[in-house]
Each structure stands twice: as structure tokens, then as C-alpha cells.
Amino acid sequence: MAEAIIAENVTKDFVLRRHKTFKKMTVAKMRGQQTVDRFNAVNDVSFTIQQGESVGLMGLNGSGKSTLLKVISGVMKPNKGTLLTRGRIAGLIATGAGFQSQLSGLENIYLNAAIYGLNESETKAVLDEIIDFADIGQFIDQPVGTYSSGMTSRLGFAIAVHVDCDIFLADEILAVGDKPFKRKCMTKMEQIRDSGKTIVYVSHAAASVQAMCDRVICLEKGRLIFDGDVDEGIRILNYGDDNDGEELAMDDAMLGADV
Amino acid sequence: MSEATASPLPSMVAPSSSMGLLSVFKRRYLLKLLVQREIAARYEQSFLGFLWSYINPLTQFFIYWYIMGTIMGAHKTIDNYPVHVFSGLVIVHFFTETFGAGTRSIVRNKSLVQKMPLPAEMFPVAAMLVSLWHVLPQMAILLVVCILTGWHPDLGTLIGGLMALAILMIMGTALALIFSVANVFWRDFGSLVGILTNFVRFGCTMIYSYDMLAQHAGHLKWLVLGNPIAVACMLFQRAFWALSTDNPAQTLRTQFPAHLYHQGAIALAASIALLLIAQWFFSKFEARIPEQI
Numbered sequence: 001m002a003e004a005i006i007a008e009n010v011t012k013d014f015v016l017r018r019h020k021t022f023k024k025m026t027v028a029k030m031r032g033q034q035t036v037d038r039f040n041a042v043n044d045v046s047f048t049i050q051q052g053e054s055v056g057l058m059g060l061n062g063s064g065k066s067t068l069l070k071v072i073s074g075v076m077k078p079n080k081g082t083l084l085t086r087g088r089i090a091g092l093i094a095t096g097a098g099f100q101s102q103l104s105g106l107e108n109i110y111l112n113a114a115i116y117g118l119n120e121s122e123t124k125a126v127l128d129e130i131i132d133f134a135d136i137g138q139f140i141d142q143p144v145g146t147y148s149s150g151m152t153s154r155l156g157f158a159i160a161v162h163v164d165c166d167i168f169l170a171d172e173i174l175a176v177g178d179k180p181f182k183r184k185c186m187t188k189m190e191q192i193r194d195s196g197k198t199i200v201y202v203s204h205a206a207a208s209v210q211a212m213c214d215r216v217i218c219l220e221k222g223r224l225i226f227d228g229d230v231d232e233g234i235r236i237l238n239y240g241d242d243n244d245g246e247e248l249a250m251d252d253a254m255l256g257a258d259v
Numbered sequence: 260m261s262e263a264t265a266s267p268l269p270s271m272v273a274p275s276s277s278m279g280l281l282s283v284f285k286r287r288y289l290l291k292l293l294v295q296r297e298i299a300a301r302y303e304q305s306f307l308g309f310l311w312s313y314i315n316p317l318t319q320f321f322i323y324w325y326i327m328g329t330i331m332g333a334h335k336t337i338d339n340y341p342v343h344v345f346s347g348l349v350i351v352h353f354f355t356e357t358f359g360a361g362t363r364s365i366v367r368n369k370s371l372v373q374k375m376p377l378p379a380e381m382f383p384v385a386a387m388l389v390s391l392w393h394v395l396p397q398m399a400i401l402l403v404v405c406i407l408t409g410w411h412p413d414l415g416t417l418i419g420g421l422m423a424l425a426i427l428m429i430m431g432t433a434l435a436l437i438f439s440v441a442n443v444f445w446r447d448f449g450s451l452v453g454i455l456t457n458f459v460r461f462g463c464t465m466i467y468s469y470d471m472l473a474q475h476a477g478h479l480k481w482l483v484l485g486n487p488i489a490v491a492c493m494l495f496q497r498a499f500w501a502l503s504t505d506n507p508a509q510t511l512r513t514q515f516p517a518h519l520y521h522q523g524a525i526a527l528a529a530s531i532a533l534l535l536i537a538q539w540f541f542s543k544f545e546a547r548i549p550e551q552i
Binding site: 006021070071076084086 | 286370373376551
């Protein structure tokens, strides 16, 4: 089987500047305040994901999961190390897609699909399915800026799952949206997994990772601390604790994202 | 998975791999969507809508026409002065609009830049194309005015007009690339654009003629002649205004530098060089855009 994602010593640093104008920066310098923060979000992470694997990415808030996902998706470049992927990548990063708030939902579908690499006819072919799946009624013609956070992520998820991709990235998809929609998302994700696509799934909900993934990668403060069996990864992160005893009571526990 | 083994596997690539401006032109469909969307969105929720992109040059035109033409007496010294101003304004406004909108383009598209992998060069290029789109109706007005004032186009109209547009498309894109990424790091660059735009406006032979410049400015005239934007402006005036004056032959002799087309070629080459520098600058800082924006 071929590799889908290869990460070798991937490191991503952020230089966080506190000031956006020369004036503020000069004032801060004169007061002797720090003007830049260096922050190491992902530190020397290496792994290989095979095609068709579905891998959970776990860790506490701020452990570098979303940054790593951004590097995999191509939004960010690693400072050091290399990251290679095979095929088209689609998915949601950091709850909600990149939408243009002045544009209507429909226009955003075309735009997002084009960014994923679909052409006009490919988009038209899946347009009805996307609108059906998002199920946001007449809001589809309204500017996305007027959407609730739930509606935004419904539309984003609907677009992402209908792109014929090779690698599917899902970040906290269950954090927003009501229960019926979460259930629909899980079913769709399982379909994607069963169709042999590679999935990288970020979630804090241990039970949903157990249901979706056959491997987990755990991050702590940007470092990879565990790569392997799902249950053991969850145990290492102590995620099981909050589900005491009924860890595998799939239904509600799995759908509820403890964020 | 059977599908995956049947068709040849795509090769492993860095997902962020970008070939700069080349990848923009490889993804023309996405560029088209961004341009259409920008045309629709630039004056969205404003009562007069796209008319704003004509009101701005038109008000400038009337100010120059009245203050410079009537009060300062340019109508008497420059033949067919309104066309002199307007032909310069059309092309200079194309540049300033590209520069301004291009500089803001990446910050304006923050939500996309942070979450979707697409070459960030898309936004300044789209801003330039939107401004180019806005030039078209202004060109129509210019043509009508020229014809009404007795315009006899020649081959130089076509060559000079296209050369002027090419210089400013390239130069505008280059500066938009540099300033759009700089604006992500320092919002000051957004304000700087307004000042530079003013210099550009007065640094072109638009409200004054080349003849006046040559008489009064001495060696400073090279500041104008060495500026590709001013050269583009003169090429455009050569194409439209000069040929609508009473004595085109005399106008061409007295109101333009001796080797205008040579200067046009140099300006074009300089713009291309600037575009290459801009691409280098952009690629250098591009990787930090999503985290800094």
C-alpha cells in the first residue's frame, strides 16, 4: 500500500508580533516591552500515514493539533522538515471553512470547490447534494456573514465531504451543530473511511475517535508523544476519565464533543 | 481502494507547493471566480454600487478641468485640455486603483487565507483584473470624447495604448504583490498607499503638459521620464489626446519626449524586472501570512 502523508521532522514556529503598526511597536520598544513572541507549535514531528488509514490526532488545547493539520492541508509551510502528501486534500480546519462573509452560501460553494480544485461542471454535479446535506433552507442564498456558527459549519462540512478527495481532514467537526447533524456527520465520515480514503481526525471526544479511527497520534506541547493503538493513546492522554465506566456507551458520549 | 490501485497514483508533493504567479495562471477558473466575486463585492451594500469607480475619476476630472483649466489657465496653453487630462486620468486611475485595492486584497480575504490552501498571489492579481475591468467603460467614454473632438487614430494609438496598459498591468501587479504582503505585517502600508497615490497623480503629465515640465522642471523632468507610470501616461496621451488636437504633428513634436516608444520599451522592461523582484519578495514572506494576518 502507498503512503498518503509523510511527515519528517516537521517543525512549525510562530513569530507572534504584538503590534501591527510602526507607532505601537516603537512605543512598546521604548517602554522596554517585548514586541515579538516566539512560539513553537509543532516540534520535530515525524510519522507516516498509509492510504486508507484513519488516524485520530489528539492532544490538549494548544498541543499543536490544528497547526499540524494546517501544515498537512497546505495552508502553512513547516519551518523545518518536510511534509509530503498524495492526492487531493479536503476537509475542515479549525471549525468552519474559509468563507467569504459577504458572499452567499451558494457562491461560497463554488468558491470553496474551486479552491479544492474542482472545475465548474464538477461543482455543478455535486451542488444539489451539498445543498441537501447542509440543509440550511433559504439561507443558502443569504450572505454567509449572516449565518449562525452551526450553519457555517454545516455548509463547510457539506462542501468538504462532497469533494472527491484522497485525504480528508476533520478538525473538531462535532464541536458545533446539533445532535441530528452530528449523527449525520459521523455517518458520512464512516462512509468516507469505508470508501478507502485517508482520514485525519482531530477530536477531544474519545469515544468518537475510538469509533472512527484505527490509530491515534498524540501531541503534547508540539511533540509527538504517542503513535499507535487507539485505546492506549486515549489512556495516555487520560481522556477516558470523563467518560468513567461508560466509555463505550457510544451514542451520546460519542456525539458530544467535550471542548 | 481498488480504484486507487487501478489508476496511477498521484505523486507525493508538498501540499503547500506554490509556483507563485504561474500557479495563479494555472488555476484560471479559481481566478475567474475571485474576479467576478470581487467585482460584485467591491461596492456591495453601497447605494451607487459600481458607479463609485467612475465617480472618483470623474470628480478628479472636474476639479482639474475647472481649477487647472479655467482658473490656472491650462485651457489656453494646452490644446484640447479636457482630453489631455481625461486620457491621462483613465490610465493613471487604473494604476492607483490596482495599487490601492491590491494592497488591501490579502487582508480583506483573511478568512480564506487562514483556512484554505490557495496561492496568495491570487488576490493581488484578481484586484488588478477587477481594476482593468473598470477601465473598459472609461475607455468607451474616452473614445466618444476623442471622436467628438476630431480624433484620427494611427498605428501608434494601438501600439502605444497596448504598451501603456501592459506597463501598468505589470507594474500594478508588482506593487500590489509587495504592498499586499507588507500590509499583512504592517498595516501602515495601507496608509502609505494614499500618499504614494498622490505622488503618482502629480508625477504624471496629466494636469500639466510635458512641454511645461521640460521648461520649468529642468533636470527634475527625469524623475517623471524615469517613472514607468508617467511614461505609460504619455503613451496613452500620445494615442488619444495628441491625435485629437488641432495640429497633431506639431503636438507630437512639442509635447512629447523625442524617443517616447524607446522609453516605453524601457518602462516595460523595468516593470517586468520589478515584477520578478516582487515575486521574490512575496515568496520570501508568503509562508508567514496565515499566522500573521
